Amino acid sequence: MLVIDNLHAYYGKSHILHGVSMHVRAGEIVALLGRNGTGRSTAVKAVMGMVERAGSVNFKGEEIAGLKTFEIAHKGLGYVPESRDVFPNLTVRQNLELGRKKAMTKSRWSSEDMFRIFPRLQERQHTPAGVLSGGEQQMLTLCRALMGNPDLVMIDEPTEGLAPKIVAQIAGLMKEIVARGVSVLLIEQKLDIALKVCNRLYLMGHGSIVFEGTAAQLEADASLRREWLEV
Numbered sequence: 001m002l003v004i005d006n007l008h009a010y011y012g013k014s015h016i017l018h019g020v021s022m023h024v025r026a027g028e029i030v031a032l033l034g035r036n037g038t039g040r041s042t043a044v045k046a047v048m049g050m051v052e053r054a055g056s057v058n059f060k061g062e063e064i065a066g067l068k069t070f071e072i073a074h075k076g077l078g079y080v081p082e083s084r085d086v087f088p089n090l091t092v093r094q095n096l097e098l099g100r101k102k103a104m105t106k107s108r109w110s111s112e113d114m115f116r117i118f119p120r121l122q123e124r125q126h127t128p129a130g131v132l133s134g135g136e137q138q139m140l141t142l143c144r145a146l147m148g149n150p151d152l153v154m155i156d157e158p159t160e161g162l163a164p165k166i167v168a169q170i171a172g173l174m175k176e177i178v179a180r181g182v183s184v185l186l187i188e189q190k191l192d193i194a195l196k197v198c199n200r201l202y203l204m205g206h207g208s209i210v211f212e213g214t215a216a217q218l219e220a221d222a223s224l225r226r227e228w229l230e231v
Contacts, residue, residue, distance in 0.1 A: 001024055003058040004023065007020040007046055007047075008053065009042050009046040009052065025183070028200065035228070038205050047154065048069050050069055053065065077151070078152065079145065080154070080156060082187075085141065086129035086141060088129055095129050096111045096147050099144035108182065138158060150182060151182060155174075155184060157187055171197055203228050
């Protein structure tokens with residue numbers, strides 16, 4: 001579904017990604033792991049056309065590397081940034097409704113689905129998003145992306161700084177996402193989260209992919225984890 005080939009990315013004169021190649025099949029949760037600063041977030045921003053890039057990004061059989069960010073989103077590629085961006089003066093429900101694409105007639109998801117998965121959002125549906133806790137804003141950002149009915153969603157560090165109960169809810173949501181026919185590329189630093197939910201994983205170091213395999217393979221290789229993942 002998503003095939004990234006020889007992707008390079010730049011911030012001005014800084015060369016951040018060095019020939020990254022990876023893929024996500026339909027119905028998969030794929031994790032992209034690595035320490036902070038290795039280029040994981042830059043990789044998904046490059047896919048979305050948010051940074052200067054070179055290389056190939058093919059989504060559902062179509063080259064999208066030359067498209068603008070909003071055009072890529074309309075192709076069915078969702079993105080949940082690490083920054084938990086919400087519209088602070090709008091209510092929770094209004095934020096969710098803004099996730100719908102204007103021309104969309106049918107979606108896999110409704111606001112009622114979101115409220116069932118995250119009851120706390122239902123309790124606060126008429127509350128301005130700006131006064132929500134960090135965990136609540138993360139829930140809202142995830143749900144708003146799903147309301148746009150993506151075929152694949154890239155989620156950047158969804159569990160960072162969250163309480164264990166909310167982390168468990170987010171892990172459950174990812175499994176439901178795949179059950180509804182949506183693929184996931186999960187950017188994560190915590191190995192235990194990735195091991196619970198992913199089918200395959202990539203490990204990034206210094207802007208390049210240094211390992212591709214299964215969660216079990218990485219779990220069994222202590223030297224690989226020490227060199228590229230553990231702090």
